[in-house]
Amino acid sequence: MPAGIGGGGFMGLAFExxxxxxxxxxxxxxxxxxxxxxxxxxxxxxxxxxxVDNLGGVAGNVHVExxxxxxxxxxxxxxxxxxxxxxxxxSGSTPNFVYTVTPNSNGVVASGRxxxxxxxxxxIVFGYTGCVVSSYKFSIDNGQLxxxxxxxxxxxxxxxxxxxxxxxxxxxxxxxxxxxxPTATQVFDADGFEFNCNDNAExxxxxxxxxxxxxxxxxxxxxxxxxxxxxxxxxxxxxAFKALTAQTITLIATKSVNNSITWVLPxxxxxxxxxxxxxxxxxxxxxxxYQVTYDPATSKPFSIAVATQENIT
Amino acid sequence: MxxxxxxxxxxxxxxxxGAEVEIPGLGVFKNGSTQQLEPEQVESFRNFHSQLSDEExxxxxxxxxxxxxxANWPEGVTVATVSGSEVQDKGGDS
Numbered sequence: 001m002p003a004g005i006g007g008g009g010f011m012g013l014a015f016e017x018x019x020x021x022x023x024x025x026x027x028x029x030x031x032x033x034x035x036x037x038x039x040x041x042x043x044x045x046x047x048x049x050x051x052v053d054n055l056g057g058v059a060g061n062v063h064v065e066x067x068x069x070x071x072x073x074x075x076x077x078x079x080x081x082x083x084x085x086x087x088x089x090x091s092g093s094t095p096n097f098v099y100t101v102t103p104n105s106n107g108v109v110a111s112g113r114x115x116x117x118x119x120x121x122x123x124i125v126f127g128y129t130g131c132v133v134s135s136y137k138f139s140i141d142n143g144q145l146x147x148x149x150x151x152x153x154x155x156x157x158x159x160x161x162x163x164x165x166x167x168x169x170x171x172x173x174x175x176x177x178x179x180x181x182p183t184a185t186q187v188f189d190a191d192g193f194e195f196n197c198n199d200n201a202e203x204x205x206x207x208x209x210x211x212x213x214x215x216x217x218x219x220x221x222x223x224x225x226x227x228x229x230x231x232x233x234x235x236x237x238x239x240a241f242k243a244l245t246a247q248t249i250t251l252i253a254t255k256s257v258n259n260s261i262t263w264v265l266p267x268x269x270x271x272x273x274x275x276x277x278x279x280x281x282x283x284x285x286x287x288x289x290y291q292v293t294y295d296p297a298t299s300k301p302f303s304i305a306v307a308t309q310e311n312i313t
Numbered sequence: 314m315x316x317x318x319x320x321x322x323x324x325x326x327x328x329x330x331g332a333e334v335e336i337p338g339l340g341v342f343k344n345g346s347t348q349q350l351e352p353e354q355v356e357s358f359r360n361f362h363s364q365l366s367d368e369e370x371x372x373x374x375x376x377x378x379x380x381x382x383x384a385n386w387p388e389g390v391t392v393a394t395v396s397g398s399e400v401q402d403k404g405g406d407s
Contacts (some may be wrong), residue, residue: 313327
C-alpha cells in the first residue's frame, strides 16, 4: 500500500455486548483527529549472566490509549458520554430524545457501554476493544463546539473493512451559545470555555491465558473544572473569587429546542482569577478557572443534557 | 454488456425516519427509504472506495472498491440485486 494521508481515514463505534469483544461499528462520525495506540509493557531482559546487553523481550500486558477529538455533534456526543463514568437516562420519544448524563461513583463502566472503536488508516482497519472514556473536554474552537475524549481500552486487532454511513448533522457554531453566570443570568463577556471532566481511569491487568489485553478499566478520583476568559468590568467576580463564593453556572449550545447540549454546574468555585495589563492595546480580561464541586442538594457535581433525534438503545 | 442493478435500503435503527443519511460515494438518502441505484452511483461508489496498491514492477495502481452488494454495511443498510433487471453498462463493472 502506498503512503496515505489522514483525510482518507474514518472512524466508527459500537457498544460492546460483551466487554472486550469486538463489535462492528454501528455509528460513524466525523473526527478532527485521533491518536489511539496499542501500548505494550514489554519486559526487556537484563539478567546478570556475564552479559551487559539486552537479551530480548518478554511479552507484557497491553492496553489501548489515546485521544479522539470529535466535532461535538448532538447525535455523537451521547455515545461517548455513555462510555464515561456516568449514569445516562434517556427520555422522550421518537423522534426527539434527551439524554441526561449524571456522573456517578462507579469503579467501572456499565455493562454494554464499553466501546469498540474502529479506525481506518490508509485503508487498514484497526479494531480497538474494551474502550471507555477516561476524561473528556468540551471547548470552543473559533465558534465551533469540540469534544475531546481521552480513551483507555483493552486490546486491538485487525477487522474487516466497514462501509460508513453518516448523518448530516451540522455542528454547533457561533451564535448558538447561551452562557449563564449565575444560572438564569445570561452574560455576553465570555468568548469561549473549556469544560473538563477527568475520571482518571487506569488499565487493570490480570493473569490469564486469553490474551494480554487489560481485563478492565477502573476509574479513580474525579476532577471537574471549567475555564473561561471574561471581560474585566468590576471587582464583583474578583471579590467572589477571594471569598470562595460558589456559583451555579449553566452553559447551553443550542440549534433548536430539540437539538442542544446543556451543562449545569450547581456548585462552581473560582480556583484562580488572573488579570493584568499585558499591553497598550490589549483588552483587560480575566482568566478564570473554576473547580466544579459536588452539590449535596442535587447529589451530583454537574449534569449534561443532550437533546437529539439519535435513538440510542 | 449488461450491468447488475442494485437496490439500496436505508433503515438505520438509531436515526429517525426521514433523517438524512450520507453514504460516501452514493449520495444522501432518507432514512427508511429504498431506492434503486443508478449505474453512475454504483460507479461513483466503487471509485470512492478505490484503493492504491503497489505492484511488483514498482508502479502504483488504483483498484476500484467493491460493488454495493459486497460492501460491509452497518446494521440497517442493505443492498440487494434487483431480480430480473439489468442496466446498460458504462464501464467495466460486472
